[in-house]
Amino acid sequence: MSAVATSTRQAPGGMNVKLANRIVIYGLLALFAVFYLMPLFVMLVTSFKTMDEIQNGNMLALPRAPTFEPWLKAWGETCVGLTCAGIKGYFWNSIKMVVPAVLISTMLGALNGYVLTKWRFRGATLVFGLMLFACFIPFQSVLLPMATILGSLGRFGVTLQNTFGTSFGLGNPTVNLVFVHVVYGIGFTTLFFRNYYEAFPTELVKAAQVDGASFFQIFRRIMLPNSLPIIVVTVIYQFTNIWNDFLFASAYAGTGDAMPMTVALNNVVNTSTGVVEYNVNMAAAMIAALPTLLVYVLAGRYFVRGLMAGAVKG
Amino acid sequence: MSSVATTQIKLTPERTRPRVSVRSRLQDALPKLVLAPSFAITIVFVYGFILWTVYLSFTNSKTFPSYVITGSRAYQRLWRWTFDTDPPSSWYTSITNMGIFGFLYIFICLALGLFLAILLDQKIRGEGALRPIYLYPMALSFIVTGVAWKWFLDPGLGLEQTLHQWGWTSFHFDWIKNKDFVIYTVVIAGVWQASGFIMAMFLAGLRGIDGEIMKAAQIDGATTFQLYRRIVIPLLRPIFLSAFIVLAHLAIKSYDLVVALTSGGPGGSAWLPSNFMYEYTFKRNEMAVGSASAVIMLMTIVAIIVPYLYSELREKPR
Numbered sequence: 001m002s003a004v005a006t007s008t009r010q011a012p013g014g015m016n017v018k019l020a021n022r023i024v025i026y027g028l029l030a031l032f033a034v035f036y037l038m039p040l041f042v043m044l045v046t047s048f049k050t051m052d053e054i055q056n057g058n059m060l061a062l063p064r065a066p067t068f069e070p071w072l073k074a075w076g077e078t079c080v081g082l083t084c085a086g087i088k089g090y091f092w093n094s095i096k097m098v099v100p101a102v103l104i105s106t107m108l109g110a111l112n113g114y115v116l117t118k119w120r121f122r123g124a125t126l127v128f129g130l131m132l133f134a135c136f137i138p139f140q141s142v143l144l145p146m147a148t149i150l151g152s153l154g155r156f157g158v159t160l161q162n163t164f165g166t167s168f169g170l171g172n173p174t175v176n177l178v179f180v181h182v183v184y185g186i187g188f189t190t191l192f193f194r195n196y197y198e199a200f201p202t203e204l205v206k207a208a209q210v211d212g213a214s215f216f217q218i219f220r221r222i223m224l225p226n227s228l229p230i231i232v233v234t235v236i237y238q239f240t241n242i243w244n245d246f247l248f249a250s251a252y253a254g255t256g257d258a259m260p261m262t263v264a265l266n267n268v269v270n271t272s273t274g275v276v277e278y279n280v281n282m283a284a285a286m287i288a289a290l291p292t293l294l295v296y297v298l299a300g301r302y303f304v305r306g307l308m309a310g311a312v313k314g
Numbered sequence: 315m316s317s318v319a320t321t322q323i324k325l326t327p328e329r330t331r332p333r334v335s336v337r338s339r340l341q342d343a344l345p346k347l348v349l350a351p352s353f354a355i356t357i358v359f360v361y362g363f364i365l366w367t368v369y370l371s372f373t374n375s376k377t378f379p380s381y382v383i384t385g386s387r388a389y390q391r392l393w394r395w396t397f398d399t400d401p402p403s404s405w406y407t408s409i410t411n412m413g414i415f416g417f418l419y420i421f422i423c424l425a426l427g428l429f430l431a432i433l434l435d436q437k438i439r440g441e442g443a444l445r446p447i448y449l450y451p452m453a454l455s456f457i458v459t460g461v462a463w464k465w466f467l468d469p470g471l472g473l474e475q476t477l478h479q480w481g482w483t484s485f486h487f488d489w490i491k492n493k494d495f496v497i498y499t500v501v502i503a504g505v506w507q508a509s510g511f512i513m514a515m516f517l518a519g520l521r522g523i524d525g526e527i528m529k530a531a532q533i534d535g536a537t538t539f540q541l542y543r544r545i546v547i548p549l550l551r552p553i554f555l556s557a558f559i560v561l562a563h564l565a566i567k568s569y570d571l572v573v574a575l576t577s578g579g580p581g582g583s584a585w586l587p588s589n590f591m592y593e594y595t596f597k598r599n600e601m602a603v604g605s606a607s608a609v610i611m612l613m614t615i616v617a618i619i620v621p622y623l624y625s626e627l628r629e630k631p632r
Contacts, residue, residue: 025433025436025438026438028433029430029438032430032448033444033448036447036450036506036510037447038466039462039466040450042465042472043461043462046465054471059472059473059475108352111349112349112352115348115349121346125627127349127353129624130356130361131352131356132623132627133360133619133623136563136623137612138566138567138588138611138612139567140569140591140607140608140611140612141363141364141608142360142363142364142367143591143595143608144367144370144379144595144601144605145363145367145370146359148379183355183359184359184360186355186356187356190352214341215344215345216344244455244456246456246457246569246573247569247570247588251592262455262457262570265458266457266573269461269464282461282465285458285462288457288458289453289454289455289458292453292454293450293453295453296450296453300446300449304449304514307511307514308514308515308518
């Protein structure tokens with residue numbers, strides 16, 4: 001190794017060694033690219049094949065006669081447990097859960113970050129530390145109490161329903177999941193905004209304060225207009241996390257019509273009645289993956305930044 | 315600076331004196347009032363619930379929670395099961411799997427991530443195209459990853475079948491159906507999902523290293539290997555730490571991947587403690603045991619995360 005490296009600078013024959021080096025590096029990089037792309041490729045081509053072709057053909061071959069049939073079937077007909085109406089309903093369940101959960105947790109995170117950096121008080125670091133630790137807990141340690149509380153709220157909702165004709169959303173699995181994701185998402189959103197606002201010039205806030213601007217005026221007119229990058233990062237991070245969640249979804253909406261997409265997909269794949277339609281399974285998996293993949297393709301830079309911000313603090 | 319702000323915010327001139335003081339008192343409390351709900355939620359739903367789980371682990375809760383303390387029976391059972399190796403108890407399987415999975419997952423992700431980052435840092439043409447390819451699995455749900463790899467590793471459908479068709483008929487790869495090896499398929503899928511992200515972390519770290527140091531070392535005659543071994547990798551220490559923390563907590567939280575990829579494996583042979591907790595709490599009506607296992611998981615995380623967070627937050631004011 002050492003001989004190789006030194007010869008590249010001195011000997012005239014170094015060019016060849018250098019070229020060989022480059023070939024090895026590019027070869028390895030290409031090999032790993034294949035490793036990362038393979039499962040997605042297989043999933044994609046399989047979802048466009050007929051069952052006949054899957055059983056008799058090669059996994060890696062392109063579909064001979066590409067068909068959209070599996071996608072249509074996955075969307076509108078396939079069986080999730082005992083209901084055979086496709087995954088479309090569950091897809092919308094996920095959307096209905098993700099949108100409010102992301103908006104609320106992001107908004108709270110922005111306010112918290114603003115308070116923690118620009119209105120420091122004694123004990124602010126401790127408060128932040130306690131909220132931050134909440135990001136890391138294994139959710140198994142809160143799973144059961146939350147199930148108990150949601151159960152009681154649900155029963156209370158039934159009482160309300162009987163007396164007032166509306167349960168105010170209590171006991172609705174989608175509402176429950178929004179609540180759960182907000183509660184356990186605040187830590188991350190607060191972390192993102194806190195770190196971002198830490199670098200935001202405090203003089204601007206001070207100046208506005210001297211001029212009599214109120215707490216919320218400063219937030220609305222000064223902080224928010226300058227927060228676009230971190231809002232994008234937070235929204236993407238929360239969207240990906242909540243869309244992909246399985247543990248909460250299966251614990252609190254694991255059966256029935258309110259299942260989110262991930263639970264429905266797991267059910268589709270593990271439904272053991274009749275012939276297993278692999279092409280439909282793969283199409284369903286692709287549909288479940290598309291929203292987050294799309295976000296990744298459109299805003300990859302922000303996606304990575306969000307992951308980094310969650311990993312490398314300060 | 316201040317003139318800029320005055321143009322935006324108008325003061326109401328006709329305020330009377332007492333109103334100012336009430337208002338200003340409110341203004342003083344406002345930031346805390348805004349933070350209070352989030353903090354209260356965290357205290358109740360994170361720390362309160364953790365205590366609740368700890369409490370339940372000392373009861374004899376079965377299908378439904380019971381609130382009569384009956385001692386540490388759940389922990390004693392877990393402790394006994396820890397040594398039940400023949401036949402292996404579910405708990406023994408879970409924690410052994412955790413050890414295998416945790417070690418391999420963290421180690422391979424770190425090694426592969428660093429290796430790819432170093433390769434990509436060699437002024438590669440097409441880096442912009444390669445990076446997203448390595449990283450995209452992180453955007454997928456563990457369930458999708460599980461479904462894809464389940465298909466890929468299935469002996470009758472995936473890799474084995476394909477190689478048979480290509481003429482390598484003696485090729486045999488049925489780990490996903492083998493109770494002794496199924497946990498390694500979880501490692502493969504897990505590494506596939508997370509290693510690209512670790513690569514991105516290392517790459518960011520490599521790009522942050524001062525080029526002058528590298529040049530100076532090269533002038534001093536350091537070989538490429540020495541350069542990385544002696545200078546670059548030691549400089550990446552903080553990234554190693556962050557990546558380790560991320561991976562360790564992902565590993566302990568892993569649950570979905572085992573469910574989607576293996577459905578628990580033959581006879582529960584792919585369980586991790588998270589699966590153990592879920593099954594015992596919600597399916598086997600052993601709530602106290604489930605809670606005790608959750609507490610043990612939490613303690614493991616605390617041991618890793620708390621020192622890290624403490625040092626991170628303490629260094630800040632400097």
